[in-house]
Amino acid sequence: MRIADFDVLIVPRLGGAGDGDWPSRWRAKLSTARLIVPSDAGATGRKAWTDAIAEAVRAARRPVLFVGHGLGAAAVASSAFALGGADVRGAFLVAPTDRAGLERIAGPGWSVPRAPLPWPSVVIASRNDADSGYDEVAALAADWGAELIDAGAAGGLDALSGHGPWPEGLMRLAGFIKKLP
Numbered sequence: 001m002r003i004a005d006f007d008v009l010i011v012p013r014l015g016g017a018g019d020g021d022w023p024s025r026w027r028a029k030l031s032t033a034r035l036i037v038p039s040d041a042g043a044t045g046r047k048a049w050t051d052a053i054a055e056a057v058r059a060a061r062r063p064v065l066f067v068g069h070g071l072g073a074a075a076v077a078s079s080a081f082a083l084g085g086a087d088v089r090g091a092f093l094v095a096p097t098d099r100a101g102l103e104r105i106a107g108p109g110w111s112v113p114r115a116p117l118p119w120p121s122v123v124i125a126s127r128n129d130a131d132s133g134y135d136e137v138a139a140l141a142a143d144w145g146a147e148l149i150d151a152g153a154a155g156g157l158d159a160l161s162g163h164g165p166w167p168e169g170l171m172r173l174a175g176f177i178k179k180l181p
Contacts, residue, residue, distance in 0.1 A: 003177055006065035006089065008033035009056050011049070013070030013097075013158070014105055016041055020159040022166035023069055029170075032062065036072075044106035049075035050082065057086045065180075066091040067173065070131060070156065073123075074102060074110065077144060080117050090180050091121040092173050095157045096140060101131035116145035122176050123147070124169070126154040126161075 008030055010023045016037050017023035027033045036056045038048035053075060057064055064087060068076035073096035080091075102110040123141035125148060127134045134150075141148040149172065155161025163169070 004032055007060040007062045008065050009036050011036045011068045011072030011076050013072055020164045025165050046110045050079045053079040057083055064088045069094045071097045074112050077112050088119050090119050092176055094124045095126055095129050098132040098136040114143040121146040124149045124151050126151045128153045129156050
């Protein structure tokens with residue numbers, strides 16, 4: 001399959017994706033991609049995020065491929081088991097926020113599943129992300145049955161850490177798609 005064969009649902013970190021961040025750039029570059037955020041962009045509650053994801057999946061016209069970043073990656077994982085028979089083919093999860101980071105930036109009420117995700121997934125983790133400890137994210141990836149990619153000391157994998165357009169990430173996404181059934 002090619003990326004154009006999917007509805008690419010990009011779920012950014014809390015606060016959305018700025019114009020300089022790779023999620024916005026990828027959204028502009030990929031014809032079947034769209035950004036998914038709660039109707040209240042400042043919402044921090046788990047339900048607001050998972051409801052927005054469920055609504056986007058229901059509206060999809062092609063198989064779904066998730067791309068999640070930070071809190072958005074945690075929201076994708078949190079939505080996984082509520083999506084039932086939806087045609088989701090995979091999840092590309094970048095710097096998912098760990099439990100402590102979720103509590104700090106979004107408040108209580110967030111929990112991330114620790115069971116294998118129902119679709120193929122990859123997790124890209126940074127060794128010095130302020131919102132996620134590498135060892136915790138590696139444990140999440142193992143629990144989810146996801147391939148773990150160590151991005152090294154890459155900060156939050158955002159424009160502030162020098163990952164504005166992030167062409168390497170787009171190449172990794174293409175490699176992930178090639179492996180999908």
